[in-house]
Amino acid sequence: MTALRVGIIGSGKLAQVRGDALAAQDGVEVVAVASRRLGNAERLAGRWNARATADHTELTGRDGIDAVLVAVPHRVQDDMVGWALAERLHTLAGGPLATTSERGRQLTDLAARHDLILEAGYEARYKSVWHSTRELLGRIGAPVSVQTVALFDQDPQSWYYDQQASGGMLVTHLTYAFLNPLRWLLGRPRVAAALGNTKRVDRPGSIRPETCTVLLDFPSDIACSMTASYVKPGNLDGWQVTIVGTEGGIELFPGDLDGGHLVYTPRVGDPVRVEGAPDGFDRQVAAFRAAARTGTAVGTALLNPAGDALEDLLICDEIELML
Numbered sequence: 001m002t003a004l005r006v007g008i009i010g011s012g013k014l015a016q017v018r019g020d021a022l023a024a025q026d027g028v029e030v031v032a033v034a035s036r037r038l039g040n041a042e043r044l045a046g047r048w049n050a051r052a053t054a055d056h057t058e059l060t061g062r063d064g065i066d067a068v069l070v071a072v073p074h075r076v077q078d079d080m081v082g083w084a085l086a087e088r089l090h091t092l093a094g095g096p097l098a099t100t101s102e103r104g105r106q107l108t109d110l111a112a113r114h115d116l117i118l119e120a121g122y123e124a125r126y127k128s129v130w131h132s133t134r135e136l137l138g139r140i141g142a143p144v145s146v147q148t149v150a151l152f153d154q155d156p157q158s159w160y161y162d163q164q165a166s167g168g169m170l171v172t173h174l175t176y177a178f179l180n181p182l183r184w185l186l187g188r189p190r191v192a193a194a195l196g197n198t199k200r201v202d203r204p205g206s207i208r209p210e211t212c213t214v215l216l217d218f219p220s221d222i223a224c225s226m227t228a229s230y231v232k233p234g235n236l237d238g239w240q241v242t243i244v245g246t247e248g249g250i251e252l253f254p255g256d257l258d259g260g261h262l263v264y265t266p267r268v269g270d271p272v273r274v275e276g277a278p279d280g281f282d283r284q285v286a287a288f289r290a291a292a293r294t295g296t297a298v299g300t301a302l303l304n305p306a307g308d309a310l311e312d313l314l315i316c317d318e319i320e321l322m323l
């Protein structure tokens with residue numbers, strides 16, 4: 001089978017991480033990198049002997065790609081994904097599906113109309129530590145409650161702190177940690193209540209809220225409280241999911257770029273520690289490649305197809321209404 005020819009738009013930290021995963025995948029060739037500043041595109045392209053350009057429109061003509069990874073600020077991603085789908089490219093979006101549910105719906109429809117794969121970037125659903133959690137759910141009896149905390153010391157000078165450029169903390173961070181993987185485990189929640197505040201960086205145009213606590217009601221009456229925030233002083237711990245059931249509990253430390261681990265505690269007996277592996281990005285690009293090759297998400301291992309990832313944005317809308 002001929003290799004899937006992939007272009008990369010963006011040359012930041014995650015373009016490199018995902019680009020390495022793509023380049024290591026059998027049957028995938030990273031052929032070009034496009035970035036706003038040519039020097040940055042060149043630096044990254046050198047890792048994979050790819051061509052560099054400052055003009056992403058060259059990817060389709062000159063480089064003849066089949067698929068694209070878009071790893072740029074989310075507002076730019078909105079435009080670049082729209083361009084890619086219009087150019088009939090299967091697309092892996094580096095972050096959430098879009099900055100708004102309205103844009104997410106447009107992109108979902110566009111991908112469906114052209115029979116294209118559009119996958120959102122949440123790699124947690126592919127990580128072994130989340131898969132282990134999913135298996136252990138069968139051993140904790142009836143799930144009763146879930147508590148999550150995701151504190152991240154975000155750089156106030158970065159585009160992540162700009163509401164317009166990022167789409168905000170909810171869309172960027174709360175979906176990633178950990179609404180998206182929890183939906184995969186437990187189903188679609190109802191938003192019962194939300195509180196938010198903005199205390200560390202409060203300037204015109206900066207994200208609102210900066211911190212949010214949400215109460216969610218997952219199917220089968222599972223009570224969940226979820227806190228996501230860009231405030232994390234020092235080495236404070238703050239990246240954990242606890243799932244309590246009638247017969248046991250799971251404390252999940254899912255990690256970020258690392259593999260993470262979990263501790264399973266049964267009602268009777270000793271706790272068991274299970275190590276994870278940093279395999280989310282590799283598994284995601286493998287699923288993306290397979291789906292792009294067949295031209296459908298159905299029957300593939302793809303876990304964040306556009307129609308599903310849109311749900312994260314719709315839930316963010318519901319949260320916003322309560323703030």
Ligand SMILES: NC(=O)c1ccc[n+]([C@@H]2O[C@H](COP(=O)([O-])OP(=O)(O)OC[C@H]3O[C@@H](n4cnc5c(N)ncnc54)[C@H](OP(=O)(O)O)[C@@H]3O)[C@@H](O)[C@H]2O)c1
Nearest residue numbers: 010011012013014015035036037040071072073076094095
């Ligand atoms: N799953 C995860 O663990 C995880 C973690 C972090 C981020 N992400 C996601 O990865 C994606 C990229 O984030 P990042 O942290 O890698 O970003 P980053 O390091 O800030 O890099 C952003 C890149 O976008 C390019 N860019 C910026 N503004 C642009 C514009 N107006 N037009 C065209 N290109 C522009 C920049 O190009 P130049 O350098 O050439 O200017 C830069 O290469 C986001 O979707 C983010 O949500 C995922």
